[in-house]
Amino acid sequence: MNTAPPVIAVEELTMRYGERLIQRDLSFTVNQGDIFIIMGGSGCGKSTLLRHLIGLQEPASGNVRFSGQDLWRGDDATRTAIQRRCGVLFQSGALWSSLTLSENIMLPMTEIAALKPAIARELAAVKLALVGLAGFEDFYPSEISGGMKKRAALARAMALDPDILFFDEPSAGLDPLSSAHLDELILELRASLGATIVVVTHELASIFAIGNNSLFLDADSKTMIAGGNPNTLALSGPDTVRAFLNRGKS
Amino acid sequence: MTDRPASAECQVDASVAICRLAGDWRTSQVLPVMDQTKIGGCTALSFDCHELGEWDSSLLVFVLQMTKTAEQNNCRLDTAGLPAGLVRLLQLARAVPAKAQTDEVLHEDGVLEYVGNVTLATWWRIPQNLAFIGDLTQSLGRFVTGKARYQRANLLLFIEDAGPRALPIVSLISFLVGTILAYMGAAQLTLLGAQIYIADLVGIGMVREIAALMTGIILAGRTGAAYAAQLGTMQVNEEIDAFRTFGLPVSDFLVLPRFLALLVMAPLLTLYAGIVGVAAGMLIATTVFDVGAFAYFNQTVKALTLTHFAVGMIKGTVYGALVALAGCLCGMRCGRSAQAVGDATTAAVVLGILLITIAASLLTMVFQRLGI
Structure with missing residues (x-):
C-alpha cells in the first residue's frame, strides 16, 4: 500500500487579484505519473491557478503542498527546493531573448546544478535533439518559428530533469500538426521520465488525447465544478462541462 | 450601376406601421432620419423592401433602432419584408441580451478619484x-x-x-x-x-x-x-x-x-x-x-x-x-x-x-x- 503523499495537493485554495475574486475553494490532488488537465473557458483563472502552483503568485488563502511540503507557508529555501523540482513551459515560451537556445538551456544547468559549461553544452544539445531541434543550438529565439520556440522552451523546462512539468496553453498559436506533435512529446516524456505533468489548456483534442485526470474551473460560479478523467466527464459530467467538452453539442 | 439615395418612410395604416426602405444604403452616404414616434401608437411594424438596392451595416443599425422602439411600445415586429441576410444579422445581434450592469463600470474618473487612485497606487x-x-x-x-x-x-x-x-x-x-x-x-x-x-x-x-x-x-x-x-x-x-x-x-x-x-x-x-x-x-x-x-x-x-x-x-x-x-x-x-x-x-x-x-x-x- 502506497502511503506517500500525492505529488501536488491543493486544499481550499482561493485566488484574488487585489479585491477581485478569481476562484475560490479549489481542492484537488495530482498523483505521480498523472497528466492533469486544468480546463475551463477563457478568463476563468486557469493560468492564474498555474501561477499559484509554480510559486509566482501567493494564494489569498489555502495551501499548495508538493509531496507534503507546503509551497507558501515554508521558508524561501523550501520554496526554491520545490521550484527546482518543477519545469515550466510558459505560454509564450519565455525563452531568454538575449541568449541562444543552447545558452538558454545551459543557464539553469550551470547556475543551479553547477555543471561545467562543457558538460552543460553537451546536455543542452541532447535536450534540443529530444525536442527535434538538433542543429539549432546557436540560434536566437527571435530567429525561429513559434512552434520551434515552444519546443525549445520545453527543452529548457527539462534542463534540470524535473519530476513535475507544467504547461501553460501548450498548443496556443500552433498549427494542428505541431500541436499534435507536442502532445506526443508530452506523452513520451511521461512514459520515459515518469514525470508528473500539469497542463492548462482548452484544446479539446489535447484534453482527450493526453489527459487522465482533470479539473474544470467555472468562470460564473468562480470555483471548480468537476474533476476526473475528461473522457468520463464528457459523458457524465455536469451540463456546463459536458457542453464544453462536446463543443456545445450534447 | 447608379447610386440611388437611401430613403425610409413610415406609413401608418389602421395602427399597422409599414416602413418602406428604398435606394442604396451605404455607411459612406448621408442616411435618412425617420421620426420614430410614428411607431408609438401602432400594434405591428412591418417592412417593405421592394425598392431596396444595395445595403450594408448602416441598414442594420437603422432597423435595429426601429425594432428597439417597436419593442418598447409593445409593437409586434414582422421581419418578413426584410432581406433574408438582414433578418439573420438581426437575430444574431439580438441573440445575446445586453449585459446588465450590476456594478457600474467607470472608465473615466473624476479628478478626486484620479488623485485618490494615484495616491493609493503610490502607497x-x-x-x-x-x-x-x-x-x-x-x-x-x-x-x-x-x-x-x-x-x-x-x-x-x-x-x-x-x-x-x-x-x-x-x-x-x-x-x-x-x-x-x-x-x-x-x-x-x-x-x-x-x-x-x-x-x-x-x-x-x-x-x-x-x-x-x-x-x-x-x-x-x-x-x-x-x-x-x-x-x-x-x-x-x-x-x-x-x-x-x-x-x-x-x-x-x-x-x-x-x-x-x-x-x-x-x-x-x-x-x-x-x-x-x-x-x-x-x-x-x-x-x-x-x-x-x-x-x-x-x-x-x-x-x-x-x-x-x-x-x-x-x-x-x-x-x-x-x-x-x-x-x-x-x-x-x-x-x-x-x-x-x-x-x-x-x-x-x-x-x-x-x-x-x-x-x-x-x-x-x-x-x-x-x-x-
Missing part, C-alpha cells in the same frame, strides 16, 4: 520598491563577496552600451554646454576686461556641476529608458517569471549587471564630459574673446583642483546609480502589455531625472556645508 508600491532596493543591496553584498550569480559577458555588454556608445551624444552636448558657459561668462567678464576668468568659470562649472548633471540626464534618457524597456518586455514575455520558477535570483541576473555598468561608466563619462566642456570653453575664449590659448590653459590648471574633479565624479556616480535604480525598478514592476512597457519607459526617465535633480540639490548643499 501600495512603497513595500514593492523597498523590496526591490533590499534585493539589490543583497545582490551587491553577494557581488562584493564574489558570490553573485550573473553573466560576466552580459556585464561587459551593458558597460559597452552605457559607456563607449554614449560618447558621441555626451561629446556633442558637453561641447555645446561648454560653449554656452563660455559665452555667458564672457558677456559679463568682458565688461571688466577679465576674459581670462572664463577659464575659471567654464572649468569649475563644467567639471564640478554641469558635466555630471548633463551626463546623468543623457543616461536617464538613453540607458535608463533602455533598461526599463528591456526589463518591461522581459516581463511581458514571461522571461522574468522563467527566472523565478527556476529559483534564480532575478536581482543578481538582471538588475545587478545593469546597476554595476552605470556605476562604473557614469563617473568616467562625467570626467570625459568635463574635459570636452573645458576644451569647448577654450576654443570660444581663444577664437572669439582674444584670450591666449596658453594663458587659458594655465588659468584652467590653476583653477581646477583635484577636489573639483572628485566632487564632479562623486556626483556623476550618484546620478548614474539613481538612473539605473529608476530604470530597473520601473522595468521590473511593468505590467503585461505594450502600453505598460511604454508607461514603464516614460516613468523610468521621469523618475530618473527627478531623482537626479533632488540628489543634485542635496549634494550641492552638503558639499557647501562641508566646505568642499
